[in-house]
Amino acid sequence: MAARSMLRSVWSSFAGLKLGATGSNVIFQQGTNVPQLSAVTIQSRGLRQVVEKQEGNTTIIEGHILNSPEAPEPPNPEAKCPIYRWNLQNKYNYTDVLLLSQFIRPDGGLLPRSITGLCLEEHRKIAICVQMAHRAGLLPDHKPKLPANHISKPKQQLNRYLTCWSIDSVKPIFKTGLKWCKRRMAVGSPLLKYNVRYGVKHINIKH
C-alpha cells in the first residue's frame, strides 16, 4: 500500500517531465507498462524504452526515446517511396533479406503502407518477396508465436525457393497437355519481371 502510494507520487512527477520534442502526456502513456518492483528494463517494441531504476526506497521509471541512427543521405531524397529514394527500384529480390526485414513485423507480417510510405507497386513487390523469403526459409526468426500447448504435426521438410503461391492452395497438374497447350508451373512472380538482369536470357516465369 505504501509502495503503491510512493509509486503514484513518482508517476505524477514523471508526468511533468518533457519527453523529446513534444511535451504532451499522450506519448508517455503509449510506452508505459505495468510497473514492477524489480530493476528490469522493460523495452517496448516502439520508439520508447521504459527503464526502471530502484534507488533505495524510490523507484524511478523513465522513458528514453531511442534515437534512430541517422541514415546516410539517400541518393534521391525528393521521392516519396523509400525504395525510390534509394534508387533500388528494380534491383531487389527475395534473397535480399536485409532489405525485406526492414518492412516486416517480428512475427513475419508486413507493416502497413501508410506507415512505411511505400508506393503501391513496391508494396506489392515487397509483399511477394517477403512471402517467397518465408517459404524459402530465409526468415527463420520471424515465425508467428504459437500458444505454449501447441503440438505441431510432423511436416515433411521440403526445400523450396521462388514459390509465389501458397503451399496449400496449389493442386497437382495431373494432365500437363501437349507442347502447344502445356499447363506450365509458375516460378517467381510477374511483378518482378522488370528486375535488372545482367544476362542475355529473359527470366522464365513459366516452367
Added chain:
Amino acid sequence: MSSFSRSAQQWATFARSWFLIDARMQPPGKIATMCAIRLQGKHKPIYHAMSDCGDHIVVMNSKQIAFSGNKWEQKVYSSHTGYPGGFKQLTAAQMHHKDPKAIMKLSVYGMLPKNLHRRTMMQRLHIFPDDELPDDILANLTEELPQPREIPKQLSEFTQEEIDAFPRLWTPPENYKMK
C-alpha cells in the same frame, strides 16, 4: 600436360574419373544436366558415342534438393504398371517421401540419350540421400563440382556488422508503436 610421360598422358586421357556433386538446396534439373553431360563423356575432347568414355558421378544430399516455384505440389510423376487400372500418379512431394533418391534418378534418366547405353550410364550414377558415403566410393573420388545455384543467406546468418552497415530505408513516424 607436356611434363607427363607418354603412358601417364595416355592414362590421364582415357581414365574414368569419379565426380562428386552436393545437391543440397539445388534444383534437381540443374544437377541432372551436369550429371548427364559427364555420364556421357561430353565434357571430354575425346568423346564419341560408341567409345565408352563416361565418368562416374556421386550425388550426395539428394534428400535436400530444392524445387523452384510450387513444383513440390504441382509436378506429377506418372507411371503405368502395364496391368489394367495400374496408372499411378505421384506428386513430387509424395515421391520424395517414398524414396528420396527417385527424383534425382528420374531427372538424370530423362536427360540421357534414349539408347541402350543409358542403362550402363545410370549404373555409373551413384545417388545418396545423406552426406554419408561408403568408404570405397570416397576413396575413388577425384573432383568435386561446384554447385549450380548460389544458396541464399538466411537472416540469422548475417553478422551484426553487416546488418548495421545496411542503411535504414525509412524512419517510423513519431507516435507509432509496433505491435
